[in-house]
Amino acid sequence: MKHLKYFKTQVLLLALLILGASCKMGKNYTRPEITSPDSFRFAEGDTTFNTALKWWDLFDDPVLDTLIQTALTHNKDVLAAAYNVEAVRIQMAIQKADMLPQFSLSGQAQHGNFIGVQQETTSSSFNVFGQASWEIDFWGKYRRLNEVAKAQYLASEYGLSALKLSLISTVATSYFQVLEFREKQQIAESTYAIRDSSYRLIKQRFEAGIIPEIDLNHAQIQKAIAASAIPVYKRYAAQSENALSVLIGRNPKALSSTNKLENITPIPEIPAGLPADLLERRPDVLRAEQEMVAQNAMVGVAQANRLPSISLTGALGFASSDLSSLTSGDPAWNVGGSLLGPIFQWNKNKNRVKAEDSRRDASIENYQNVALNAFREVEDMLIEIATLKEEEMAISEHVSAAISAMQLSSERYDKGIASYIEYLESQRQAFEAQMSLASNRQDLLSAYINLYQAIGGGWK
DSSP: HHHHEEEEEHHHHHHHHHHHHHOOOOOOOOOOOOOOOOOOOOSSSSSOOOOOOOOOGGGHHHHHHHHHHHHHHHOHHHHHHHHHHHHHHHHHHHHHHHTOOEEEEEEEEEEEEEEEEEEEEEEEEEEEEEEEEEEEOTSHHHHHHHHHHHHHHHHHHHHHHHEEEHHHHHHHHHHHHHHHHHHHHHHHHHHHHHHHHHHHHHHHHHHHHOOOHHHHHHHHHHHHHHHHHHHHHHHHHHHHHHHHHHHHHHHHOOOOOOOGGOOOOOOOOOOOOOGGGHHHHHHHHHHHHHHHHHHHHHHHHHHHSSSSSEEEEEEEEESSSSSSGGTTTEEEEEEEEEEEHHHHHTTTHHHHHHHHHHHHHHHHHHHHHHHHHHHHHHHHHHHHHHHHHHHHHHHHHHHHHHHHHHHHHHHHHHSSSHHHHHHHHHHHHHHHHHHHHHHHHHHHHHHHHHHHHHHTTTTO
């Protein structure tokens, strides 16, 4: 065993010496130029960026906070992605091992009269050998493959981060959708109660012969419209609750929250930072870059495969015709080397290099496209927030005016000044305005969520 240890030491020293003198085929990775705007068009001018991990705390809703934490722990897509990341990490370790000499142990025992040819007498033979083999990474093929494995691991990590960020955004959006549909259901129920009361009064007047039947029909229509809206939003709310339950890794159940959209804490202005910072912050951009790094290394691998491979082999052990004296004699050993290189491959290896070059160019275009879309998404969310705020002010005025008009129309109709059509029209406008305000509030909250996602916040 002493001889075997000495042999392994010599092989390792030789490996390190050759590895130090070897080179790597292909160009080292450099990030391609991305022409980013100097600032975002619709930003407020503040170029700072809040790197707070739990940005959803700004909504100041304990229920939402619990939902997000539960989702990050139990969401099945995230758990599956995490296992896949671990598998890629282990694969990276496997790839690194390919650079090192491979050692094995073999033993054999034979007894008989045939050793290649038949013998006149029977004999025994026993041997045990430690064997080593090593393909010298003279052209850097395995080092490039290590770069590929590391880039794939980082890409999977960034992919998991992007998935978590998307999950947080989806949970928050789904939560606010539940609140929106509940609010719309309440608006529909309140409107139905008003219209049912109005219908009963109109029916009494019709039966007394005071008003025509057309007024009664219009009252029935408006009552039915409100009645039909109640189960619609009840269904939407329940389906959103079911979707939210799956997101947090639980069976479908009702959401235990009494919060309302109008009670959500107003969100402060969000500095989006500089556009160029997105390249260092957004996990999807970073993932696309690592895919580019991996493909750049694959070009070097393809180039190295066009050149000869050099391998060293060695064996050290003992052989004897008697098992009891197997280790008493001098050890048997051999050292050898081999050179194997392609000669006529009909341009297969050359074309493999061209194919990897094309894939590298494609990965560069994909990276640049991901970056461009990152800039666009931030711009879209900034203008969406700004315009939704303007809409909210206008719709709030609409709601106040519509409710006031409905009350005045009711009084005017009771006094015989206004027609019933005028009263019904004011009811319709009040109902639609309240529904529109609920939608706007949810859209605004979702826009804030999408902005956080677009600027790559809270994923580290």
